Amino acid sequence: MPKRLIWILIIIMTFALIALVILQGYWLKNAFKVKEDHFRQQVTQALTEICKRAESRETIIEISNEMFSLNNGSQNIPEFYNNAMLFDSAKNRIAVSRQSVLFNKTKNIHSNTKITILNGDSVIFNKIISKCKPENFCNNISQIDIGKELKNKMNNKTLFVEKIVNKLLNFNEDISKRLDKSILNAIIESELKNQGVNISYEFAVKNNESKIAYSSINYNPNSKDIYKIQLFPNDLFSPSYFLHLYFPRKDNFIVKSLGYMSTSSILLILIVIFSYTLTLIIILKQKKLSEMKNDFINNMTHELKTPISTISLASQMLKDKSVDKDFKSLNNIAVIIEEESKRLGYQVEKVLQMAIFEQSNFKFRIENIDIHYLISGICNNFSIQVEKRGGTLTTKLEATKLFVEGDEVHLSTMLLNLLENAIKYCDKEPLIVVSTKDANKGMYISVKDNGLGINSEDQKRIFEKFYRVHTGNIHNVKGFGLGLSYVKIICDAHGGSIKIESELNKGSEFIIYLPFKHQKI
Template identity: 35%
Template sequence: MSRMKIRWLIGLLSIAMLGLIVFQFYWIKEVTKVNEERFTQNVQTALNEVTNKLARQNDTNFLQTDVSQMMPSLPERMRQRDSLINQYKPQNRRPMPYLDPSLITYNLAIDETNNKIDFDINLGLMLQDFYSQTYPNLEQERFQLEQQMKNRLRSIQKDWAEHLVGSNNLFSRVNPAELDTLLKREMRNRGIDLEYNYGIIERRTGKTNLINTSSVDDLENIKNSKLQANLFPTDLQPKDYFLSVYFPSQKQFLLKQGLLPLSASGLLMLILIGCFTYAVVVILRQKRISEIKNDFINNMTHEFKTPIATVSLATEALQDADLRKNEGIVDRYIQVIRDENKRLGMQVEKVLQIASLDKKDFRLKFETADVHDIIEKALVNIDILVQKRQGSISSQLLASNPIIEADKVHLTNIIYNLLDNANKYSPEPPEIHIRTENISTGVIIKISDKGIGMSREDIDKIFEKFYRVSTGNIHDVKGFGLGLSYVKNIVEMHKGTISVKSDLGKGSTFKVYLPFNHG
């Protein structure tokens, strides 16, 4: 995949991911808004129900008090009846039938919509003509009683009209205990199990009266709350009294209600962002690996091409009959073929070793090894290459105990690879220094050079497979980019560590720690 296509793909994925995140935030905002509106609606409905019930109870109490004053007690009515009948001789008395045990009954109907009162009075007497003849004064008494009742009815109508206009005495119309009970019941009926403070406010003057409030500190919050209802909605001239409720923990309550969908949405967003980030990293990494492998193929072709060409030339030369007569020249070409063949074998072996390390089936042969002996043998081999470039190599083998358990072959390869890199990455005549020292648990080997050095970006990647500080099509440094990856793997299989310090343009220092025992 080309670099441009990768950029387009990442761009489209980024736009899609950003759009999804924006949509999720919008959805969360809408869910929060809906929960808040539902909560407000439930509270407002509860407040309206409380004020309506309070108003109806207030009207009922008023009528019961006013009408009961009009009705004489049952004993008094019985006394009046007996007194009236006893005026006649016993032989002229007749029993009085009643439709009801009460002497007087009434029917009161209130039309709150049109503010009308229908009041029907029934004395409860089934008076026939012969009763009137038997008790001639009874009809007159009944008429007088009806007149009294009508006068009282007009008084009730007047009192009711004044009641509908509304009393100015707030606390004579509101029972704090009853108000508190109604509020608790209506809130509970709507599933609002939340602490609240309430009060009665008068908007016109800004005066605030609090009834049974749990905290005086909430005075301003109650006054400014949007959760309010007219306290006396049935008054003909409604007063500016409002029942106001404030919930101190309303935000926490709403957040708790939406916690599950919000948490699920947040978790999904994090998963999507993580997957997206991982996908982008994998795409870029695969692109990088593809480029490095291409460089590796180019480098490997170059590394194999040179010895193959050399062997080919030597073989052609040996085919010359005249040349074969000179044994010295023949031996020389045979040695060249042998050396180049060995070189090819080493390159192939290096690739195979890396492949074995990847498969995790690579096994080391641990035995007692002298680090100093291994370093000295490696110095003999690398010194020839350094001298060809007019360079120098020095050593300070200061470790008092250089004996460790290691694989001698691979430990030799480690030292040689590090020395070879120090030589190859020194553009000027190389200056290489190797030093050993002991710590309580093992041996430390330091290899320093004054070569090209490395940037911070290179330092972070030099132990990756196929990575080369000099990449691209310019083959200015020989190698496959496998050396340091191989070194790191072998060191770690010895339970050791490797690190590097480098300044660009000033050189590098590799530090290898190998424990006495690999277990």
């Protein structure tokens, strides 16, 4: 796929994703606002009902106290009574009733009194009196006496109501006595549940100066989004008090009230973002892999072309009759063909090995290997190449436990790859040090050089297949970008690991960890 087309596709996908996220976010924001407005209406309605119930309760208490103490101070007559209070939430009605019986020598008086409060602002007063006379008692009561009696009772009732109204309008008691904290809390909880607001809350009662009269235990005066209403708003001369109410987990409650719509929308957005990110990573990786493969093909062509050309040239020399074909010349041509054939076979074998490793279809010949003996043999043979460059190859074998379970051929090839890179990527006289150290349940093998070094960005990718620090069609150094990838695969296959410490223009150090016991991966 052309590079330009890839970037156009990425831009289109990015724009579509951003638009989708913005639209979903806008929809969720509006849905949240609608739920928040509905929540505010519910709380406002609950506060109104709380205020009504508080006033109704106080009215009932005062009427009851006045009514039931009206005649107690003026009569010394034996009296038996029964009181009852009824609250009907369905009809929003509160009723207080008393039945009493007064005993006298001449008459027994039965009284049934009932007070009903409707909607918090209307009062119905009913009183039924009946009397029972002895069998031999009879007395004529004139119409005038009855009228006077009724007039007196009406006057008494007028005074009774005026007294209660004046007292209610001019209440001067402390708010904690008028409305107990526990009672107010019970009213708040009841009314919030009636409105469908089943959520924790905190409240406080404050005066005009915002001084707290009392509050719930965890009330925070600095909280935002507080709902407020005046308690006992019909008081004329009493100090004003306000109920402050807020909900610490309001946002969570509103989000939960959105239900599956919000959850599914957020989940959809996350899935789309994840899919987009994964797709973008795959596209960029495939693009990079394609570039690396092209680079590999160019490198492979360069690496294979040289030995093929050399062998071809040697063959032509053998055919050419003008060339002297004495024993020495034939021997030189044979040596050239043999060396170039080995070189060609080595490169082909390395590519085939990588293909086999990629399919995880390889087998190891596991045996106990003396690592120091293995390193010494490799370094003795390789030191000739180092000395040709005017450098030195030294060993510091300090590990005390020498034997490791592994495949000798692959471990030898692994070390040879590191030594070849130490010479290949050095622009001066190479100084190479191979060392060993003890490790927990294994040993460290280090190959250190004074070469070009590798920058931090390349260090993250040098163990990837086909990756080379120097890319392009022009190469100062030959290679396929397979050597370090092969080293990493061998380390992993033995249950070990490899890391690099490098600095540009100062050299590199590859540190390999190999366990004593082979761990099949």
